[in-house]
Amino acid sequence: MDKTKVFDFERLTTFGEVDCACGQKHSTDTKILAVGRGVIEELPDALKKLNVKRPMIVSGSFVFPTVGEKVCMVLDKANIEYSIFVFESNGTKKLQPNEEAVTEIIEKFNPICDILLSVGSGSVSDVCKAAATELNVPQLTVGSAPSMDGYTSASSSLEINNTKASVNVNAPVGIICDVELMAQAPMRLLWAGLGDIAAKTCSLCEWEMASVIKGEHYCPYTANMVKLSYERSLSGAPGIPERNLDSVQAVIEGLLLSGVCMSYVNSSRPASGLEHYFSHCWEMMAIARGKEYDLHGIYVGIGTVITLNIFKKLRYLRPDRARAEKAAAEFDRDTWEARLRRVFKSTAESFIALEDKLRKNDSKNRMQRVDKILEKWDKLVEILEKAPDPEEFEAVLRSSGMPTRASEIGLSADDVADAFVCSRDTREKYLISSLIWDIGYMDEFEALVKELV
Ligand SMILES: [Zn+2]
Ligand SMILES: [Zn+2]
Secondary structure (H helix, E strand, O other), X not given: OOOOOOOOHHHHHHOOOEEXXXXXXXXXXXXXXXXXXXXXXXXXXXXXXXXXXXXEEEEOOOOHHHHHHHHHHHHHHOOOXXXXXXXXXXXXXXXXXXXXXXXXXXXXXXXXXOEEEEXXXXXXXXXXXXXXXXXXXXXXXXXXXXXXXXOOOOEEEEEXXXXXXXXXXXXXXXXXXXXXXXXXXXXXXXXHHHHHHHOHHHHHHHHHHHHHHHOOOOOHHXXXXXXXXXXXXXXXXXXXXXXXXXXXXXXXXXXXXXXXXXXXXXXOOOOXXXXXXXXXXXXXXXXXXXXXXXXXXXXXXXXXXXXXXXXXXXHOOOOOXXXXXXXXXXXXHHHHHHHHHHHHHHHHHHHHHHHHHHOOOXXXXXXXXXXXXXXXXXXXXXXXXXXXXXXXXXXXXXXXXXXXXXXXXXXXXXXXXXXXXXXXXXXXXXXXXXXXXXXXXXXXXXXXXXXXX
């Protein structure tokens, strides 16, 4: 094993199934995970290993002149023929990961190609995974920035009907992350990667709490791997402003490992909790306002700092049944619907329909959860105590130069409050905000998050 590599990815990807004590068998569909300096040169070998002959390169207009050109050079040197499709430049606007972009790839795909070679980061990777799944061809990614942990995942985050949705797709068969190339990515993308990995300090706790309250499957083995992944990535934070290669490598390795963990349990649970819902909500709010949204990881990093502060306040609370009962009796469906419509405009209707299916607001269902929460409160506090101290943690993130407060990226105290209160309504996942609503403390915590802007 290369000494500069902390994680033995080769072992992770070729080890086959892990027969785990949690009762599940864990595996990943990704066969090649190459991370390190100069690993772009391994691309021809990777194609050979995957038994494919002609890649179709798909890239964005910003990334193609740097990483894309390098990919072409490596393929030319190895006498490998390829086809190329580069998304047209749209001024300074980022590529929108929507159905049109996926259709464009499908239409431009040269049928003599036998693999889709995605060159880029978040959006390009999302649309390529979806297109490759539709085309029924394997997909290999050459990463251009350590900006998120979704490279290895079997889901794509796509804009569908004015909302961001997670779509099930085939996971890439290979990922190549050349540290030297990725270190040159725009600084904001490097920060975004740190933000996305920071999330795991919260999501791990929420995962364990959901197993206690809702009986969701929980795997201590995978949880420990996620912990290793964020410790590894965050060790790189102070070296990010100088684009130190060891630091960038640390960030990438942690992000990839976190992605593998999601495949291991076939769920985003280990890697995504309330902090991610701040991001989902702010994205949807931007779409509803007709504005461009910020990078996923930038939102998630800020959401993480807020969530850690929520965890800390929650640790000192003693919830009781009377208060929860009072909140349940006072719940007003019209006020609840009106807020969703104000925040998300037309998209709110799908959240209202989701409630009609789930009935999470019904008093009886709510009080059943409350009883469980009260019964297990000491255990829940014990789990919350595993999360880092918010102030110390924010200082680690700040050492990279990244924004850690919503006001730094143009969001208001009301935007933070709306995202927090509505987070529990946008998808099915049980979040820490769901718990706070259940026990009747929403107003107190809404006031807290507003102060954290
Ligand atoms: Zn397990
Ligand atoms: Zn994420």
